[in-house]
Amino acid sequence: MPPRITPRTLKGFRDYPPAVMIPRERLIDTARRVYRSYGFSPIDTPALEYLEILSGKGSEETDKQLYKFQDHGQRWVGLRFDLTVPLARFAAEHVNELGIPLKRYHIATVWRGENTQRGRYREFMQCDFDTIGTRSIAADIETALVIHDLLRAIGFDAFTIRINNRMVLSGLLERLGLADRATAVLRALDKLGKIGPEKVAEEMISVAGATAEQAQNILRLSEVAGCNEEVLRQVEPLVAGSETGQAGVAKLKEVLDGVAAAGVAADRVRLDLSIARGLDYYTGTIFETFLDALPGIGSVCSGGRYDNLAELFTSQELPGIGASLGLDRLLAAMEELGMIEKVSTPAPVFIPYFEKDRLHDYLRLAAALRAAGIGVEVFCEPKKLGQQLKYADRRGFRIALIAGANELNAGTCQVKDLQTQNKQDVPLEANAASVIAAVKAILAQGNAV
RNA sequence: GUGGCUGUAGCUCAGUCGGUUAGAGUACCAGAUUGUGGAUCUGGGUGUCGUGGGUUCGAGUCCCAUCAGCCACCCCA
Structure with a gap:
């Protein structure tokens, strides 16, 4: 040694x-x-x-x-x-x-x-x-x-x-x-x-x-x-x-x-x-x-x-x-004075790596959001969803975009507000316009303290 | 640079008169729960007791030095 x-x-x-x-x-x-x-x-x-x-x-x-x-x-x-x-x-x-x-x-x-x-x-x-x-x-x-x-x-x-x-x-x-x-x-x-x-x-x-x-x-x-x-x-x-x-x-x-x-x-x-x-x-x-x-x-x-x-x-x-x-x-x-947010990620959006063989779908979705000026992290391992969400929670992400087999087959994506726990299924188009709109709507609410 | 206080787990700390295998809470990891986080339960100690010497049969505990942190002086942001 x-x-x-x-x-x-x-x-x-x-x-x-x-x-x-x-x-x-x-x-x-x-x-x-x-x-x-x-x-x-x-x-x-x-x-x-x-x-x-x-x-x-x-x-x-x-x-x-x-x-x-x-x-x-x-x-x-x-x-x-x-x-x-x-x-x-x-x-x-x-x-x-x-x-x-x-x-x-x-x-x-x-x-x-x-x-x-x-x-x-x-x-x-x-x-x-x-x-x-x-x-x-x-x-x-x-x-x-x-x-x-x-x-x-x-x-x-x-x-x-x-x-x-x-x-x-x-x-x-x-x-x-x-x-x-x-x-x-x-x-x-x-x-x-x-x-x-x-x-x-x-x-x-x-x-x-x-x-x-x-x-x-x-x-x-x-x-x-x-x-x-x-x-x-x-x-x-x-x-x-x-x-x-x-x-x-x-x-x-x-x-x-x-x-x-x-x-x-x-x-x-x-x-x-x-x-x-x-x-x-x-x-x-x-x-x-x-x-x-x-x-x-x-x-x-x-x-x-x-x-x-x-x-x-x-x-x-x-x-x-x-x-x-x-x-x-x-x-x-x-x-x-409590003015410092306890956050250790600069990106607001988290995409769990949910389905092992759908990585490309997640990368595409992330790219579309980034092009719209929204910071996104795609988790780097296809771990259990619960673990990934726990990670997202600890790091202080605001939104999770959850897309498993169910959503992808239905052509949708679940937009989850990690602060309020609200979930909504949003149509997932090629340019992700609906998802981007939903994300922006949540971010515009600011921090629900 | 001067004076004082403090250093034990990632964090906050306990550790008897010096006594043999170092402890709690919390955090963390795993599981309960192969599609949903913060709660609960179960399991896991993750440590060069800041570091180096000394005293002693034996040191987390006593002594010296050193490093680091806090406080005051000084000065400043």
Whole structure:
């Protein structure tokens, strides 16, 4: 006997069985469809880049998490840890051929060698979309609309896109004389929902070096509450005198007005001055999206505006805005909310291999249904009908087309709805038109829950 | 990277003071039922007790290491 190798996967890396992969692919399809409906075009980039492209782009933290090694030609290379740095490189290389604005989406796997936790892996997928090369507020509005449409298309009705503008925060920090410590202060502020105002104040004082008074002044932002109009009214005096802050408030107004004009319900998009985003590179509008039913899971779609995406790669200034769907986190949420169908077949129709010598009849019937755009599986062994139906049931097929000697001799086919157990005998023509009609009728009913 | 908790059947778990052949539920397979699935009944254990060492007459049980998972910090999607 050959030595046996233990089958296993690396820490933080996962297998995706059919029952996991089917909803996953469905979600990706939805994201792709929504992105495309706004004119975003797909791109892809290599998983592996020169190390110099990737390192030093995020924080020290991302450098530590970077998977890096020497390739066979002794080149230092790294696996991409997000899709933004590859986009920066891509844009620097290709803007001139592609033109501006560059609207792209990118759905791909990224790798981070960090410690794992539930919903946090070392290999995971990001679904980014970005608009590069414009400072127009129209792009900010559109970004909010895409997030909105995306969540609706996935099947959520109750969610909140929280919106803020980094300039408002900068304006306030300027007034308080904390502009040089913005990163540390904002990082602390970002934790407000998680650890509460006292702890945030402590961190601002100990880590960011703010005074107690300064910390309290910043925290006043989080006390600003109410509907969007009320928030705007309260924030204006807080940034009075700061050109940056006032500009930020004006931008927020424009985004809110634009989104409303596009028909988004008023309570879907909410001003929230406490969201800051940990990352340094956001400079304008910031988005975070929370599910009303599961706020604890965190933001499922985040993003914002940046001034200069690719300054490390080109002298051409490339401002832009974009956001990223947290695919794995969202799937975890959908699972928890019972939105994931427990199905391990992507095809709705099952044809048992009933009569041993009538395989050709089954293949012909299946081909006719597939030509009509309906997924069909013909069972591959002429087992007992009961066993075959049990298989169909376990896999989650919706319909079985049963054709034994009785049916075939009578020129019919039994169409059985496996969910409701309804059976009907349908004439079986050469083109299977009646069967296709019956199948479509059942599928159109949706899931009888 | 730091700290804590946990690893026994596909899954959830029991397993006494260290004691000889490792147990339940569920899932799975087969049959009851050679033309109809989810129920019921019958039969079947499918296991390197995560892995490797150590202590011991003897280890699922105690010790060390390691791997993996969960939680918190950190950071983020």
